[in-house]
Amino acid sequence: xxxxxxxxxxxxxxxxxxxxxxxxxxxxxxxxxxxxxxxxxxxxxxxxxxxxxxxxxxxxxxxxxxxxxxxxxxxxxxxxxxxxxxxxxxxxxxxxxxxxxxxxxxxxxxxxxxxxxxxxxxxxxxxxxxxxxxxxxxxxxxxxxxxxxxxxxxxxxxxxxxxxxxxxxxxxxxxxxxxxxxxxxxxxxxxxxxxxxxxxxxxxxxxxxxxxxxxxxxxxxxxxxxxxxxxxxxxxxxxxxxxxxxxxxxxxxxxxxxxxxxxxxxxxxxxxxxxxxxxxxxxxxxxxxxxxxxxxxxxxxxxxxxxxxxxxxxxxxxxxxxxxxxxxxxxxxxxxxxxxxxxxxxxxxxxxxxxxxxxxxxxxxxxxxxxxxxxxxxxxxxxxxxxx
Amino acid sequence: xxxxxxxxxxxxxxxxxxxxxxxxxxxxxxxxxxxxxxxxxxxxxxxxxxxxxxxxxxxxxxxxxxxxxxxxxxxxxxxxxxxxxxxxxxxxxxxxxxxxxxxxxxxxxxxxxxxxxxxxxxxxxxxxxxxxxxxxxxxxxxxxxxxxxxxxxxxxxxxxxxxxxxxxxxxxxxxxxxxxxxxxxxxxxxxxxxxxxxxxxxxxxxxxxxxxxxxxxxxxxxxxxxxxxxxxxxxxxxxxxxxxxxxxxxxxxxxxxxxxxxxxxxxxxxxxxxxxxxxxxxxxxxxxxxxxxxxxxxxxxxxxxxxxxxxxxxxxxxxxxxxxxxxxxxxxxxxxxxxxxxxxxxxxxxxxxxxxxxxxxxxxxxxxxxxxxxxxxxxxxxxxxxxx
DNA sequence: AGGGATAAGTTCAGCAGCACAACAAACCCT
DNA sequence: AGGGTTTGTTGTGCTGCTGAACTTATCCCT
Numbered sequence: 001x002x003x004x005x006x007x008x009x010x011x012x013x014x015x016x017x018x019x020x021x022x023x024x025x026x027x028x029x030x031x032x033x034x035x036x037x038x039x040x041x042x043x044x045x046x047x048x049x050x051x052x053x054x055x056x057x058x059x060x061x062x063x064x065x066x067x068x069x070x071x072x073x074x075x076x077x078x079x080x081x082x083x084x085x086x087x088x089x090x091x092x093x094x095x096x097x098x099x100x101x102x103x104x105x106x107x108x109x110x111x112x113x114x115x116x117x118x119x120x121x122x123x124x125x126x127x128x129x130x131x132x133x134x135x136x137x138x139x140x141x142x143x144x145x146x147x148x149x150x151x152x153x154x155x156x157x158x159x160x161x162x163x164x165x166x167x168x169x170x171x172x173x174x175x176x177x178x179x180x181x182x183x184x185x186x187x188x189x190x191x192x193x194x195x196x197x198x199x200x201x202x203x204x205x206x207x208x209x210x211x212x213x214x215x216x217x218x219x220x221x222x223x224x225x226x227x228x229x230x231x232x233x234x235x236x237x238x239x240x241x242x243x244x245x246x247x248x249x250x251x252x253x254x255x256x257x258x259x260x261x262x263x264x265x266x267x268x269x270x271x272x273x274x275x276x277x278x279x280x281x282x283x284x285x286x287x288x289x290x291x292x293x294x295x296x297x298x299x300x301x302x303x304x305x306x307x308x309x310x311x312x313x314x315x316x317x318x319x320x321x322x323x324x325x326x327x328x329x330x331x332x333x334x335x336x337x338x339x340x341x342x343x344x345x346x347x348x349x350x351x352x353x354x355x356x357x358x359x360x361x362x363x364x365x366x367x368x369x370x371x372x373x374x375x376x377x378x379x380x381x382x383x384x385x386x387x388x
Numbered sequence: 389x390x391x392x393x394x395x396x397x398x399x400x401x402x403x404x405x406x407x408x409x410x411x412x413x414x415x416x417x418x419x420x421x422x423x424x425x426x427x428x429x430x431x432x433x434x435x436x437x438x439x440x441x442x443x444x445x446x447x448x449x450x451x452x453x454x455x456x457x458x459x460x461x462x463x464x465x466x467x468x469x470x471x472x473x474x475x476x477x478x479x480x481x482x483x484x485x486x487x488x489x490x491x492x493x494x495x496x497x498x499x500x501x502x503x504x505x506x507x508x509x510x511x512x513x514x515x516x517x518x519x520x521x522x523x524x525x526x527x528x529x530x531x532x533x534x535x536x537x538x539x540x541x542x543x544x545x546x547x548x549x550x551x552x553x554x555x556x557x558x559x560x561x562x563x564x565x566x567x568x569x570x571x572x573x574x575x576x577x578x579x580x581x582x583x584x585x586x587x588x589x590x591x592x593x594x595x596x597x598x599x600x601x602x603x604x605x606x607x608x609x610x611x612x613x614x615x616x617x618x619x620x621x622x623x624x625x626x627x628x629x630x631x632x633x634x635x636x637x638x639x640x641x642x643x644x645x646x647x648x649x650x651x652x653x654x655x656x657x658x659x660x661x662x663x664x665x666x667x668x669x670x671x672x673x674x675x676x677x678x679x680x681x682x683x684x685x686x687x688x689x690x691x692x693x694x695x696x697x698x699x700x701x702x703x704x705x706x707x708x709x710x711x712x713x714x715x716x717x718x719x720x721x722x723x724x725x726x727x728x729x730x731x732x733x734x735x736x737x738x739x740x741x742x743x744x745x746x747x748x749x750x751x752x753x754x755x756x757x758x759x760x761x762x763x764x765x766x767x768x769x770x771x772x773x774x775x776x
Numbered sequence: 777a778g779g780g781a782t783a784a785g786t787t788c789a790g791c792a793g794c795a796c797a798a799c800a801a802a803c804c805c806t
Numbered sequence: 807a808g809g810g811t812t813t814g815t816t817g818t819g820c821t822g823c824t825g826a827a828c829t830t831a832t833c834c835c836t
Contacts, residue, residue: 002823006391027813028814064804065810070814154737159734220702227610232703244689301632310701314617346540431822456783786828787827792821793820796820798815798818802813
């Protein structure tokens with residue numbers, strides 16, 4: 001580490017402290033949190049404020065003795081990023097600023113299974129540029145664009161998106177036009193969603209995020225960091241084997257979790273008519289439909305087997321149910337928790353906790369935008385010199 | 389990060405670069421590897437040499453033009469650490485120096501299943517102090533002691549070692565006498581062994597290390613770092629469910645991998661007589677005993693199911709077979725690789741590689757000592773000021 | 777054998793960035 | 807109003823890195 005990077009490091013440290021603090025901290029709070037002196041923090045905070053990354057709130061005059069502290073928070077309306085998402089049944093674009101405020105958004109509902117990547121990504125690109133323009137017209141500077149995709153990525157290529165039936169797609173080329181904010185960050189849908197969950201102020205910074213859909217993705221969040229694995233292909237929970245004697249999955253293996261708890265499998269097993277959608281399952285459960293209840297219970301057991309393995313292997317004991325799993329949380333919970341208690345070796349000392357996601361609608365979209373914004377927070381010096 | 393820590397950080401960076409380099413680097417090599425200037429490296433290296441952490445080799449006069457480089461390597465015979473291990477069938481102690489040389493060692497073979505922790509740890513403590521004394525008599529300064537245990541640890545307590553049938557043991561108290569080198573580092577056997585594998589110069593720095601024994605432990609090594617999980621309980625591969633309809637395991641769940649591929653299960657399934665030991669199984673396999681082959685093949689399939697889940701979840705694609713698995717590698721390989729190819733979603737793009745461990749005998753013992761030595765490498769300033 | 781080329785390691789002046797302490801500001805409490 | 811308390815700012819000093827020049831040691835070519 002060189003001397004110049006010391007400054008960059010501290011600038012980033014302070015920026016991250018302000019961005020992730022549960023409540024707006026004063027300069028003095030930041031100093032004690034980071035171990036830097038008030039003098040250093042003060043100098044660097046001034047720079048962040050001038051650069052439009054941090055803003056001062058009105059001093060809180062209430063309470064204790066002493067000069068009132070000036071709370072610091074992420075700036076609003078100065079720096080933003082565009083999030084894009086292609087998923088099984090929609091395209092979407094959203095612009096966030098550093099404070100997490102949504103500045104513009106658009107969604108196109110559409111069944112994209114088996115679609116042609118070219119026109120779909122071209123439409124998404126156009127949608128993204130429109131949305132980005134409305135935001136930049138409001139005075140926002142864009143730091144980049146994130147694109148969430150439900151599949152395996154390598155560098156700039158989507159190798160495989162099983163449920164879209166896309167292979168070897170290069171999104172950057174197909175989006176068309178310039179990328180808003182310059183750089184394009186590709187990422188897995190579940191991992192981006194987990195990032196949004198983390199930012200949404202979940203109390204803990206270590207959890208397993210499960211993204212239910214036709215496929216089942218997952219993300220490992222450990223100490224506030226998202227673990228991507230060697231190639232960025234971690235979290236393929238849907239293809240964990242829960243019974244070697246089970247049905248053959250589209251992937252070629254037998255007894256994959258997806259064949260029990262993927263949304264398509266779940267609807268079929270619940271005996272719902274062809275063309276039913278996840279909300280119909282929730283309705284059937286609310287009406288205590290026996291077929292639906294049986295399907296969800298067997299899905300919960302299968303999920304428990306797979307997630308039990310997950311926890312035994314990575315030792316992260318909070319489980320967040322996201323996407324199509326979220327509305328099923330209370331139906332899944334009893335069997336899921338029972339299975340985890342039995343199967344997780346350490347459950348006696350750290351009982352796995354199950355809860356629904358709190359990240360809001362389309363978390364992967366938010367996560368994609370945040371991933372682009374993270375570039376600014378991680379290296380404020382680069383952004384500040386670029387902004388100048 | 390404060391200014392003083394910049395120096396500490398760079399000192400540690402240089403120390404780690406020298407320690408982990410595949411071939412002894414010159415000061416100039418270190419400078420390019422770390423991005424520091426030659427001037428800074430030179431100054432800090434002098435300090436490391438004076439402190440006895442690094443040594444100069446004889447200049448290599450061979451080859452290229454220019455002043456010959458002075459190779460730098462970990463010092464021998466100056467700083468060491470004591471590794472201790474309690475396992476199912478032995479106690480052991482070993483002293484290593486920074487270069488990885490074994491300076492003293494002792495082993496006591498003994499069946500410790502169901503033993504009383506007090507006398508066992510007391511004996512180990514005495515053994516450790518003896519071994520440590522022979523090393524310090526040779527002029528070594530000890531940096532600490534590591535203790536490898538086959539179970540779940542929390543802080544200084546061994547919560548559960550299923551195969552020893554130990555619960556709630558506090559080793560620091562039971563070892564008796566002063567801890568050689570001061571601080572005691574407790575750690576899981578599989579994770580310490582993985583550390584030794586990493587140090588043994590495996591070509592890759594990302595792999596899953598599987599430690600076969602009566603139980604089956606594992607460790608996740610990613611980018612040269614060992615992933616411990618939230619509480620340090622990651623890698624409990626033995627209790628991953630490979631068939632919900634399988635036998636009931638000692639842990640209470642059904643179909644755990646351990647009931648297929650744990651060494652006790654394997655010997656029983658191979659039809660070997662009561663009291664047989666793992667080498668007997670290798671002999672039976674070499675003699676093409678059909679029962680032994682069948683048992684190993686079904687173990688390989690079960691292992692493939694569990695490790696396939698592991699790879700799908702954490703995306704680390706090299707699998708190192710250690711401990712009792714190592715001599716079985718070539719018998720396990722065909723079925724294991726077939727299973728992984730089918731079950732790992734990304735196997736087409738990153739085919740999982742299976743290989744035997746190269747870390748040598750009792751790797752956890754080496755890993756325990758290295759863990760204590762890592763304290764010196766990670767924070768050389770603290771060691772240097774302590775040494776003064 | 778001698779001179780040029782090349783690369784490693786060292787020296788030293790200069791500078792960037794943090795620490796420390798003193799100070800000013802703003803509020804509370806009595 | 808005055809003392810106490812905490813926040814934020816200011817300026818001096820010091821630590822530790824940088825960059826360039828310099829020394830050292832070897833190779834290679836003529």
